[in-house]
Amino acid sequence: MTKILKDEDLVGGALMSIAIDALEAAFLAKACNRLISPPRHHVSFPDRGDLVFTVGGLMGEKPIAGFRVYDTFNGAEHTQIVAVWSADDAKLEGVILGERLGSLRTGAIGGLAIRHLGAPDARNIGIIGSGAQARTQLAAAAAVRNLDRARVYSRDETNRAAFASEMQQALGLDVEPVDSVSKAVDDADIVICATTSQTPVVHAGDLKPGVHVTTVGPKTLQGYELGLDVADAAAVIATDSLEQARAYASPFFLTGSGNDDRMADLADIIAGKAAGRRSSEEITLFCSVGLAGTEVVVASAILRSPALVLRGTSG
Amino acid sequence: MTKILKDEDLVGGALMSIAIDALEAAFLAKACNRLISPPRHHVSFPDRGDLVFTVGGLMGEKPIAGFRVYDTFNGAEHTQIVAVWSADDAKLEGVILGERLGSLRTGAIGGLAIRHLGAPDARNIGIIGSGAQARTQLAAAAAVRNLDRARVYSRDETNRAAFASEMQQALGLDVEPVDSVSKAVDDADIVICATTSQTPVVHAGDLKPGVHVTTVGPKTLQGYELGLDVADAAAVIATDSLEQARAYASPFFLTGSGNDDRMADLADIIAGKAAGRRSSEEITLFCSVGLAGTEVVVASAILRSPALVLRGTSG
Numbered sequence: 001m002t003k004i005l006k007d008e009d010l011v012g013g014a015l016m017s018i019a020i021d022a023l024e025a026a027f028l029a030k031a032c033n034r035l036i037s038p039p040r041h042h043v044s045f046p047d048r049g050d051l052v053f054t055v056g057g058l059m060g061e062k063p064i065a066g067f068r069v070y071d072t073f074n075g076a077e078h079t080q081i082v083a084v085w086s087a088d089d090a091k092l093e094g095v096i097l098g099e100r101l102g103s104l105r106t107g108a109i110g111g112l113a114i115r116h117l118g119a120p121d122a123r124n125i126g127i128i129g130s131g132a133q134a135r136t137q138l139a140a141a142a143a144v145r146n147l148d149r150a151r152v153y154s155r156d157e158t159n160r161a162a163f164a165s166e167m168q169q170a171l172g173l174d175v176e177p178v179d180s181v182s183k184a185v186d187d188a189d190i191v192i193c194a195t196t197s198q199t200p201v202v203h204a205g206d207l208k209p210g211v212h213v214t215t216v217g218p219k220t221l222q223g224y225e226l227g228l229d230v231a232d233a234a235a236v237i238a239t240d241s242l243e244q245a246r247a248y249a250s251p252f253f254l255t256g257s258g259n260d261d262r263m264a265d266l267a268d269i270i271a272g273k274a275a276g277r278r279s280s281e282e283i284t285l286f287c288s289v290g291l292a293g294t295e296v297v298v299a300s301a302i303l304r305s306p307a308l309v310l311r312g313t314s315g
Numbered sequence: 316m317t318k319i320l321k322d323e324d325l326v327g328g329a330l331m332s333i334a335i336d337a338l339e340a341a342f343l344a345k346a347c348n349r350l351i352s353p354p355r356h357h358v359s360f361p362d363r364g365d366l367v368f369t370v371g372g373l374m375g376e377k378p379i380a381g382f383r384v385y386d387t388f389n390g391a392e393h394t395q396i397v398a399v400w401s402a403d404d405a406k407l408e409g410v411i412l413g414e415r416l417g418s419l420r421t422g423a424i425g426g427l428a429i430r431h432l433g434a435p436d437a438r439n440i441g442i443i444g445s446g447a448q449a450r451t452q453l454a455a456a457a458a459v460r461n462l463d464r465a466r467v468y469s470r471d472e473t474n475r476a477a478f479a480s481e482m483q484q485a486l487g488l489d490v491e492p493v494d495s496v497s498k499a500v501d502d503a504d505i506v507i508c509a510t511t512s513q514t515p516v517v518h519a520g521d522l523k524p525g526v527h528v529t530t531v532g533p534k535t536l537q538g539y540e541l542g543l544d545v546a547d548a549a550a551v552i553a554t555d556s557l558e559q560a561r562a563y564a565s566p567f568f569l570t571g572s573g574n575d576d577r578m579a580d581l582a583d584i585i586a587g588k589a590a591g592r593r594s595s596e597e598i599t600l601f602c603s604v605g606l607a608g609t610e611v612v613v614a615s616a617i618l619r620s621p622a623l624v625l626r627g628t629s630g
Contacts, residue, residue: 002394002412004319041356043370045380048402053382055358055366065360067368069382069398075405079317081398083384087363090390095410097317 003303007098015302016136016143019108020115022301024270026058026294027112027240031271034059037293039247049073056293058300063087066296068102082299094303105298106290107136109240109266110192110214113286115144116270117236117277118212119189123148126188128181128201128225130154130163133216134194141190142171150175153184154195182206192216198223204233207283214286219245224253226285231259235282236275238266240291254287263287318618322413330617331451331458334423335430337616339585341373341609342427342555346586349374352608354562364388371608373615378402381611383417397614409618420613421605422451424555424581425507425529428601430459431585432551432592433527434504438463441503443496443516443540445469445478448531449509456505457486465490468499469510497521507531513538519548522598529601534560539568541600546574550597551590553581555606569602578602 029035036057042050049072057065066084082101084093114122122145127134130152138150150173154160160177168175178184185191185206193202194216204227207213213234217225231237231254239245242265245252254260266286268274277284344350351372357365364387372380381399397416399408429437437460442449445467453465465488469475475492483490493499500506500521508517509531519542522528528549532540546552546569554560557580560567569575581601583589592599 002321006317036358036360038358041358041368043351043353043356043382045351045372045378045402046374048372048374048378048380049405051370051380051382051400053356053368057360057363059361059363063360063363065363065366065386065388067358067366067384071380071400071402071405071407073380073400073402073405075403077404077406079407081396081407081410083396085366085386085388087360087386087388088390089392090364090386090388091392092386092394092396092412095396095412097407097410 002092003094005094005096005302007100010098010100010104010302015104016108016111016139018301018305019104019298020111020140020143022297023108023112023294026297027267027270029058029060030267031273035293036065037291040292054292054295056296057087058297064296064300066299068295082295084296084300084303093300096299096302101295101299103132103136105295106133106216106288107140108298109291109294110137110216110286110288111140111144113214113238113266113288114141114190114212116266117238117284117286118145119210119280122189122212124188125150125190125192126185127152127192127194128154128184129194129217130159131194134163134192135167137192137194137214137216138167139171141192142173145190147173149173151178151184151188152176153178153181193225195225197225200227201225202230203227204229207233209281209283212284212286214288216288219253219287220248220250221253221255222250228257231257231285233283234285236277236284237263237287238269238285239263239287239289240266241289244289244292245287317407318409320409320411320617322415325413325415325419325617330419331423331426331454333616333620334419334613335426335455335458337612338423338427338609341612342582342585344373344375345582346588350608351380352606355607369607369610371611372402373612379611379615381614383610397610399611399615399618408615411614411617416610416614418447418451420610421448421531421603422455423613424606424609425452425531425601425603426455426459428529428553428581428603429456429505429527431581432553432599432601433460434525434595437504437527439503440465440505440507441500442467442507442509443469443499444509444532445474446509449478449507450482452507452509452529452531453482454486456507457488460505462488464488466493466499466503467491468493468496508540510540512540515542516540517545518542519544522548524596524598527599527601529603531603534568534602535563535565536568536570537565543568543572546572546600548598549600551592551599552578552602553584553600554578554602554604555581556604559604559607560602
């Protein structure tokens with residue numbers, strides 16, 4: 001019986017923790033070369049756009065394999081498909097349709113970075129941006145740290161107010177909209193930058209010692225949301241995929257800054273193969289690129305979760 | 316609303332005709348380079364097997380795009396996934412899960428070949444083989460010709476008897492199991508060879524003038540089910556994909572026989588760009604290789620068919 005889940009099935013507070021724990025196992029597997037994550041495969045349809053496939057899998061005792069596909073056609077509705085097989089018995093475990101899994105996955109990777117890089121006693125978080133990525137990054141942070149308060153800034157006052165009331169409700173956390181970047185990040189132990197800005201909106205001078213910063217938005221030399229001085233100030237710079245960061249069409253934003261070579265693989269930090277935070281004063285920086293193949297890992301964990309099975313269409 | 320169909324939804328007598336008509340449009344499109352059918356894309360999972368993607372699409376006024384994926388993992392259950400988008404508005408039209416679509420597609424291509432190469436007044440059909448492919452090839456032949464009688468031979472008496480009674484019931488056609496190849500094909504206007512035999516089971520001497528022959532089973536120099544003299548005797552030799560026939564790991568069975576260069580693209584014959592049958596005495600031969608990308612075309616036609624929409628899961 002193949003389970004089929006859609007966006008409306010991917011609800012509930014347990015989901016983010018399930019995703020983060022599944023990704024922790026995947027990143028540990030990556031550190032010992034058991035995560036399968038080949039380059040994306042694009043197929044073009046003339047004048048229409050592409051289908052883009054990212055295949056992924058976890059090898060080991062209970063191997064899983066699968067893929068995500070998304071389209072770049074011209075339209076308002078975009079439905080991704082993620083499918084997962086158990087690779088030892090060829091069983092198709094399930095299919096997840098929609099957009100929610102992708103942002104859940106990216107958020108969960110951010111949460112994993114905070115779990116391993118952020119100060120253990122982080123209480124305050126500042127968020128720049130009020131879109132879907134900002135939402136899942138905040139939810140992920142709340143899943144790994146005992147937060148007291150969040151402050152959100154985005155240029156549009158209505159958007160940041162809506163973000164604050166929605167996330168306060170969803171997370172049971174005090175979320176305050178503020179009217180400047182500095183008000184959002186001044187006192188923050190964790191800063192999430194999740195904008196579409198092509199010019200830096202957060203600079204090192206805005207940040208307090210010991211902060212963990214995640215950049216989710218633009219980060220190529222063509223445009224980047226985070227000041228280069230934040231990388232200069234960071235004791236640890238990590239990413240979820242060195243390969244993908246170095247394969248961007250425009251070079252990665254740290255290229256030529258002297259900090260590019262310091263960038264570590266989050267997987268190696270989690271596995272203890274590379275150094276992470278060493279003091280409560282150090283600044284840590286996580287550059288989120290969206291490690292390919294990890295949607296499959298998250299999908300598998302969700303499909304196997306007893307809490308969610310009953311909601312999906314079985315047949 | 317994305318439609319999701321499974322094997323149990325793909326039933327009903329109209330299905331084969333829908334598939335054949337959709338493929339006719341696809342082959343016409345292929346003849347003017349509007350069928351998108353790039354090479355298969357294999358991704359390997361160490362010691363486990365591959366996921367294999369075939370992408371396909373039809374460009375034009377109502378463009379469609381999609382893919383099929385299947386696995387080569389070690390297991391009894393194999394569920395293919397076919398997904399279709401309308402490429403002009405990025406809408407995911409639907410997903411079809413299971414094994415039935417693939418054999419329906421291959422059968423329908425055989426039916427299309429018979430429609431364009433077989434004698435218009437063909438009445439008798441001989442089938443060698445009693446598996447899934449033999450079933451759908453016979454169903455497709457019955458959809459394009461007004462058949463009186465079918466005779467089936469396969470080595471296993473039980474299998475051929477089961478095939479005969481099942482197909483007689485399904486098609487409302489006199490289907491007789493026989494105990495030799497020659498009894499099956501002697502008097503046949505159409506011969507379907509759908510075996511797993513690595514050595515020829517049908518020879519030119521077995522066939523009557525005017526016959527159309529389709530070979531579905533092995534057809535490489537390593538092993539082939541059809542005598543090379545059948546190709547010698549054929550006035551027309553066609554295939555659904557010259558490219559795929561020439562890309563087999565072992566060379567195509569006609570390589571070096573002097574007949575390889577005569578092989579025409581079925582699409583060109585349908586479009587009137589290449590010669591088809593010219594008389595009721597000519598023998599025609601169709602080498603079925605399973606043109607990649609056509610599962611998407613068949614899936615789209617099924618998903619759009621009002622007769623089938625109500626059976627599927629919508630949501």
